[in-house]
Amino acid sequence: MVTRKKSNSKPLQILFVASEVDGLVKTGGLADVAKSLPAALKELGHDVRVVMPLYRRVPNAAEAVELLDAELVASTQPQAVSYKVKQLHNGDVPVYTIDAPEYFDRPELYAENNEGYRDNGERFAFFSAAALDMCEKLGFQPDVVHCNDWHTGLVPFLLKTRYADDAFYANTQSVITIHNAVFKGTFNYDQYSLIPELIQKRYLQLEEGAANISMLKAGVAFADKVNAVSPNYAKELLTELGSHGMASDFLCRSDVLYGIVNGCDYGDWSPETDPYIKQRFKANKVSLARGKKACKRDLQQQVNLPLQDVPVYGMVCRLTEQKGIQYLLPILRDFLVNDVQLVLVGSGDPKLADALREVSDDFADKFAFIEAYDNPLAHCVEAGSDFFLMPSQFEPCGLNQIYSLAYGTLPIVRGVGGLKDTVIDYDATPQFATGFVFDAPTPEALLIKMQRSLLLYCQRPQEFKRLQQNAMACRFEWKDAAEQYLRMYQGEEETVLEKKQSENA
Ligand SMILES: Nc1ncnc2c1ncn2[C@@H]1O[C@H](COP(=O)(O)OP(=O)(O)O[C@H]2O[C@H](CO)[C@@H](O)[C@H](O)[C@H]2O)[C@@H](O)[C@H]1O
Structure with missing residues (x-):
């Protein structure tokens, strides 16, 4: 110590x-x-x-x-x-x-x-x-x-x-x-x-x-x-x-x-107060179910997908290799064979955009690719999706998975960087789980977790709702992060190696 x-x-x-x-x-x-x-x-x-x-x-x-x-x-x-x-x-x-x-x-x-x-x-x-x-x-x-x-x-x-x-x-x-x-x-x-x-x-x-x-x-x-x-x-x-x-x-x-893990600005990213979403909602089951339903329909309408009661997967990011689009693209068509919808909002690398556009042309009723930087739409994706994809190659912290937790949208993330620090995997720790975490940097590993999440949604709806409650109970307050920064400025915080030592002691 x-x-x-x-x-x-x-x-x-x-x-x-x-x-x-x-x-x-x-x-x-x-x-x-x-x-x-x-x-x-x-x-x-x-x-x-x-x-x-x-x-x-x-x-x-x-x-x-x-x-x-x-x-x-x-x-x-x-x-x-x-x-x-x-x-x-x-x-x-x-x-x-x-x-x-x-x-x-x-x-x-x-x-x-x-x-x-x-x-x-x-x-x-x-x-x-x-x-x-x-x-x-x-x-x-x-x-x-x-x-x-x-x-x-x-x-x-x-x-x-x-x-x-x-x-x-x-x-x-x-x-x-x-x-x-x-x-x-x-x-x-x-x-x-x-x-x-x-x-x-x-x-x-x-x-x-x-x-x-x-x-x-x-x-x-x-x-x-x-x-x-x-x-x-x-x-x-x-x-x-x-x-x-x-x-x-x-x-x-x-x-x-x-x-030091980033915080979440709950003034901007809370389903209880978000001005961009169709219906605001709280964590209690009735409010959550009603709010999610209204927000999902609204999202489907905005991105031109059929108004169907199917699980919706969302993703919002800069289009770069960092964000793991290269793991999604090879399995996207396979996954879209299921009764699902996927909404991806992103801008950046034109090659990745072309590849995504090709899939959305072929699966127009299941996959909406919106090539844009659109903050109001980003809020609607967080609120209207059931799952949020962040299969990053690397991710220093990541904010969208933290926003997703606040909206009861279960993150599916690769276990790297801050994603590992902020999401608890259903398969590893079912009781406290807040989402799904996979390790291997491969399309197959991502596909397996996406299929796991789909099974949970379709076959164990009560369990899915329990995970949503777990997710919404998470808090990443900026106040806590700021206190850690102050301790670091003042020489009171443990370095990352000291923390590792304390954990192993
Ligand atoms: N097309 C789009 N439309 C609307 N909004 C969009 C968008 N694309 C991205 N955004 C918004 O930009 C932000 C992205 O934040 P991230 O932390 O996920 O990634 P970024 O890689 O930029 O940040 C880097 O810095 C942050 C902060 O430390 C780290 O969390 C992260 O890991 C690191 O890569 C979010 O607020 C998101 O909603």
Whole structure:
């Protein structure tokens, strides 16, 4: 058992640095966290401010209050880069937006037509440097700078180099949260002209090949603390198989590597209050049965499937290999032979979209593929489906399975990353089960679990309803996650290796 020092209760000043924030702009799960975690930390009495780029897609930008008109100076650049800091609010949390039109006034955040902007390295190197430059000029002295994924990986590096002897940051610690280590933010040296510290001295451990630097590696190597968005993903990051080629980077930091499961924003994702769904419902059996029935009909109507009383399987995701579409496609036609319907809402890789469209053309009365990013429809899929598919190749935490649990929609997931931490398998632990978990990364393993779920639905309806009750009783409160983050900031949380040791003791 590891003994920890007690926290002092002084409110912390926290700068939360993220490339997207739900409520302002979102492309994936990182944005959900960047909205909810700062709000939960603030609710616990801390002074939290978020900083993100001012993209063209940010609504209400015209209402933002200008706080600063500044210049970022780099000795290697002939000219300084001008930027403004404009303040918005996301709920109660102040959001500093970095307004630098040459970098961020574009139609999309990172990519157009599935192709990343060529200067993404320079854009986010600038963003990282500006986030720290801004604090000094605004006089906001953070105790914690909390970074997220590769876009912000240079922040910890700059704190340990450019700002190493700067009294302003003398008591500032940096944290980097890993939402997805498959994206390493690897760019050629020529994109780092704003960060001369990276060029004047060679950091071999940050290189990917002799010509490139990975911003994620910089974050992992230089942050005071590193955490993954679930304990199981943190453990996977220490292995060759689960670390996306970064095992040695994470092993080097295992003394400060933590795993904290994401929460669920029940203000947005609750069947009792959801404004997007046809009929709101509670966990009690009568309300659940009525609500599910109405929501299922509504979903069928919206996606053009026959209004039939059959089990509905839902899936909402970015179309990428990560989400396991490659396990679903080979068995989809076989599964659709059953009396079932499947709704998949997703956008991304055009090849995966073409393959899904082909199946939906052939099974138009059973499989609806909606190629879109559609938040209201995502809510209707959660509410109107009986089962939710997440057969991910890897999954740092996953949010949709947590949303599914809240709506009594049983998740069928692969036992990786946070999926393993959040779903209890029916076959392994029937009494406490909340869904289905399979291990092998194969279409067959997925098909077996989908067929198991179908049998449960058709042959043991009371048992199915019991599992729905188990699922809806699960709570993943952001308040609990925020308390864990605070313990991590304050050195009171167990690292992932210490936890493993305690469990084995
Ligand atoms: N087509 C679509 N239409 C509408 N909404 C859509 C959508 N596609 C995705 N979404 C929404 O985007 C979010 C996706 O969150 P996830 O956590 O499942 O995945 P993501 O891989 O983006 O996040 C990464 O970061 C998060 C946060 O830490 C980790 O949970 C995760 O494992 C990691 O891969 C959900 O809110 C979902 O509803």
